[in-house]
Amino acid sequence: MTTLTHLQRLEAESIDIMREAVAESENPVMLYSVGKDSSVMLHLAAKAFYPSKPPFPLLHVDTTWKFREMYAFRDEMAQKLGLDLIIHTNPEAVAMDINPFSHGSAVHTDMWKTQGLKQALDKYGFDAAFGGARRDEEKSRAKERVFSIRSAQHRWDPKKQRPELWRLYNARKNKGESIRVFPLSNWTELDIWQYIYQENIPIVPLYFAAERPVVARDGALIMVDDERMPLAPGEQPIHKSVRFRTLGCYPLTGAVESTANTLHAIIQEMLLATTSERQGRVIDNDSSGSMEKKKQEGYF
Amino acid sequence: MTQIPDQAAQTATAQDIDQYLKIHEHKDLLRFITCGSVDDGKSTLIGRLLYESKMLFEDQLATLEADSKKIGTQGGALDFALLVDGLAAEREQGITIDVAYRFFATEKRKFIVADTPGHEQYTRNMVTGASTAAVAIILIDARKGVLIQTRRHSYLVALLGIRKIVLAINKLDMVDYDQSVFEQIEEEYRAFAHQIGLDDITCIPLSALQGDNVIAPSPINTPWYHGPTLLGYLETVTVDDDAASRPFRMPVQWVNRPNLDFRGYSGRIVGGAVRPGDRLRILPAGKESTVARIVTQDGDLDLAVAGQSVTLTLNDEIDISRGDVLATIDAPPLVADQFEAHIIWMSEEPMLPGRPYLLKLGATTVAATLAAPKYQVNINTLEQLAAKTLELNEIGVCNLTVNRAIPFDPYAENRDMGGFILIDRISNTTVGAGLLNFALRRSQNIHWQAIEINKQAHAALKGQKPCVVWFTGLSGSGKSTIANLVEKQLHALGRHTYLLDGDNVRHGLNKDLGFTEADRVENIRRIAEVAKLMVDAGLIVLTSFISPFRAERRMARDILETGEFCEVFVDTPLAVAEQRDPKGLYKKARRGELKNFTGIDSPYEAPEAPEIHIDTTQLTSEAAAEQIVARLQSMGVLD
Numbered sequence: 001m002t003t004l005t006h007l008q009r010l011e012a013e014s015i016d017i018m019r020e021a022v023a024e025s026e027n028p029v030m031l032y033s034v035g036k037d038s039s040v041m042l043h044l045a046a047k048a049f050y051p052s053k054p055p056f057p058l059l060h061v062d063t064t065w066k067f068r069e070m071y072a073f074r075d076e077m078a079q080k081l082g083l084d085l086i087i088h089t090n091p092e093a094v095a096m097d098i099n100p101f102s103h104g105s106a107v108h109t110d111m112w113k114t115q116g117l118k119q120a121l122d123k124y125g126f127d128a129a130f131g132g133a134r135r136d137e138e139k140s141r142a143k144e145r146v147f148s149i150r151s152a153q154h155r156w157d158p159k160k161q162r163p164e165l166w167r168l169y170n171a172r173k174n175k176g177e178s179i180r181v182f183p184l185s186n187w188t189e190l191d192i193w194q195y196i197y198q199e200n201i202p203i204v205p206l207y208f209a210a211e212r213p214v215v216a217r218d219g220a221l222i223m224v225d226d227e228r229m230p231l232a233p234g235e236q237p238i239h240k241s242v243r244f245r246t247l248g249c250y251p252l253t254g255a256v257e258s259t260a261n262t263l264h265a266i267i268q269e270m271l272l273a274t275t276s277e278r279q280g281r282v283i284d285n286d287s288s289g290s291m292e293k294k295k296q297e298g299y300f
Numbered sequence: 301m302t303q304i305p306d307q308a309a310q311t312a313t314a315q316d317i318d319q320y321l322k323i324h325e326h327k328d329l330l331r332f333i334t335c336g337s338v339d340d341g342k343s344t345l346i347g348r349l350l351y352e353s354k355m356l357f358e359d360q361l362a363t364l365e366a367d368s369k370k371i372g373t374q375g376g377a378l379d380f381a382l383l384v385d386g387l388a389a390e391r392e393q394g395i396t397i398d399v400a401y402r403f404f405a406t407e408k409r410k411f412i413v414a415d416t417p418g419h420e421q422y423t424r425n426m427v428t429g430a431s432t433a434a435v436a437i438i439l440i441d442a443r444k445g446v447l448i449q450t451r452r453h454s455y456l457v458a459l460l461g462i463r464k465i466v467l468a469i470n471k472l473d474m475v476d477y478d479q480s481v482f483e484q485i486e487e488e489y490r491a492f493a494h495q496i497g498l499d500d501i502t503c504i505p506l507s508a509l510q511g512d513n514v515i516a517p518s519p520i521n522t523p524w525y526h527g528p529t530l531l532g533y534l535e536t537v538t539v540d541d542d543a544a545s546r547p548f549r550m551p552v553q554w555v556n557r558p559n560l561d562f563r564g565y566s567g568r569i570v571g572g573a574v575r576p577g578d579r580l581r582i583l584p585a586g587k588e589s590t591v592a593r594i595v596t597q598d599g600d601l602d603l604a605v606a607g608q609s610v611t612l613t614l615n616d617e618i619d620i621s622r623g624d625v626l627a628t629i630d631a632p633p634l635v636a637d638q639f640e641a642h643i644i645w646m647s648e649e650p651m652l653p654g655r656p657y658l659l660k661l662g663a664t665t666v667a668a669t670l671a672a673p674k675y676q677v678n679i680n681t682l683e684q685l686a687a688k689t690l691e692l693n694e695i696g697v698c699n700l701t702v703n704r705a706i707p708f709d710p711y712a713e714n715r716d717m718g719g720f721i722l723i724d725r726i727s728n729t730t731v732g733a734g735l736l737n738f739a740l741r742r743s744q745n746i747h748w749q750a751i752e753i754n755k756q757a758h759a760a761l762k763g764q765k766p767c768v769v770w771f772t773g774l775s776g777s778g779k780s781t782i783a784n785l786v787e788k789q790l791h792a793l794g795r796h797t798y799l800l801d802g803d804n805v806r807h808g809l810n811k812d813l814g815f816t817e818a819d820r821v822e823n824i825r826r827i828a829e830v831a832k833l834m835v836d837a838g839l840i841v842l843t844s845f846i847s848p849f850r851a852e853r854r855m856a857r858d859i860l861e862t863g864e865f866c867e868v869f870v871d872t873p874l875a876v877a878e879q880r881d882p883k884g885l886y887k888k889a890r891r892g893e894l895k896n897f898t899g900i901d902s903p904y905e906a907p908e909a910p911e912i913h914i915d916t917t918q919l920t921s922e923a924a925a926e927q928i929v930a931r932l933q934s935m936g937v938l939d
Binding site for chain 1: 317318320321324325326327328329398399400401402403405409410412424425427428431432553554556557558562564566567568595596597598605607608609611622646658660661663715716719720721723727728729730733
């Protein structure tokens, strides 16, 4: 076994990155979004520090618009692993009742996620935050470093990125600056699914196909997850066998019609897939290059 | 021929998927870099590899089609380059300005591609991409042949230790797939590459745009070519992953202490293999112990190899901390504090010999000072040139000294034990990278003499606590006047003192130095070292120098013990100092007769947290001196 498989290599690299970030920061935190990538990241964190518990809390920047099954899963996982879970909801967004229906996806995402995240990082003084982003997700992410420095205003400056050579990560920062750390940078969507399969990692049931009530909006199938979803006069949710390839706020996350209700079937479906996973994300389609803009403003 | 994943899955049953997953679980990983000049078609080639290996989805293709029509350079046809030029700025300018990592997989392997730009000013990015690659694809435009850029890219990949090269002779369609063009370029390249130690070279005739020999052979256009296709080569090339056959090395990243009964050392193995019972040496201390367990969450291991991240426990209680290296006792790494290294400079600010930078190697961070380069390498001609410093994207060979001995291997033997980055201590940015060549003999031979009459003895005889009172401020701020008054008062108090003054030192010790930034750094470095020796002799040392840069003042502070350094900021606004102009220097500088004059055409970096801050617009020199002596007493510098 002198040649490691690609998953063993990816696992070892992610563990290396997490240990390095913990050793070089004072107050690290792991962003927990409840999705499959977060599940993998959490699984790797448990391995990285075993037999110790991961020496950092989890932070969920909540938008109050996630799927109900995500909330249930989140609380169950934090309890099972015995980790501290910090839940932050932007009080301004609460007061203004920000929602994707009256404010649009751009304002919704900015207020709940981008501003909410900045508030939480400032409030607890975290100087390093793990995120589950992968370079294969989107073009501007393909260029982001594993250790990505953010200004005191949480801004990302793609022109001021530090060269990252070998396995040497420069985690030094000036007062007020912080570091976003991406242990899954080199994983692809397929790697994630193979690893979930190989390691039997629990994921939110929404990834598996089931009969769910959906309505068609702008070409996407949106699940009617609670009574806040406004319906047009006479509009009736239809029950369809659907699943989600990526999870976010339910009004902004398109379902795909599918009967894949096992990991096997999901992987098979993914191998046959003809659209990329972020297509279900309404926020990416605002304009070409929009992820880069959001990242500069502090989005993960 | 290549099977691509979705074709395999097309007809898959549940059993086939099991089979598929098994195969894919056992795939290995190849990292490679693509190097080429602006128009060699590099992005097109990568775009095509992604496209042909079905790594593109319909929505990405739809975006590509739209973008190709809008901003493409292929007259509306698919412009694969747009797939990989990720940042908005790059798309606008039509160039690639940073390293991007791309992923694709076939039945046989998973690949990570470092896509790096070819312009000279981005050597930094190429070196970054090459640092993790095992294979390099060097693109050549068949119409242009071997160019200066080709040589540069080859030198850089060779320097970074890549030995497997694909020479992709691209745009062959533009020369009518002429075999003689291909052969001529191959011959010329092999001759050149041999000189820089590259011999494992595979030349492939390509048209990235048309797809010839990228995935499938092209018997119609290149019937004379019988070698592998590009993807065929990448899938089958054996990468000498001999990291596992090298001596065992594991830098300790993190000490794992969940409770009093468990003490583990976590890290990634960067060489060799380890088993329970193996005898290890812990460096730099040199103690030895035996491996008790290899702990993972999935159970203890009987064997762990290079590349794995593990946690080891040892049979003896030894004080081990982050940055120590665990190594086999049979072939432990050397420990040294002076080295020769190749340095690749990556910052807009030139390298300053004498300035301390932070050096990170493995899990260790130490302070490092570089000597002036022995020579700089012209990466286009490979000539060795004389140089006093290194600018952005320049490469040179320098001696360097670190502030404590560290375990290392030469880079040629182990990339992870010999490759390092340099970090600026003020901005915290990565300013350079380096490859350790060897330890200097003198570093192994010179040992500090254990002198019995030490600092404490010197100080006790004088009945005082030695220290440095460091005055900094603009020319004409009143530093020397105030320092003089302070020394008089201390002398009157029966203290043994010495005043080091800018003008006096420059007449003797530092008369070889001018006023360039590099010389100013060296000036202050010498002053700091002299002050340190005087502190060792038990003296209270007053220094009066402009000392404009924070980094050097911090260096002076760092080489002394805590509490021995007291920074006095003599704060005089530039306008006031210029009006006083006791030596007429500002006038000269304004007339352009004095270059690099602090405050005029050279910056002054004011202290952020000086121990003592004197505002000379509010205090007379006498009052300032009294205040300083009083502060020194209350701070306990004067006992």
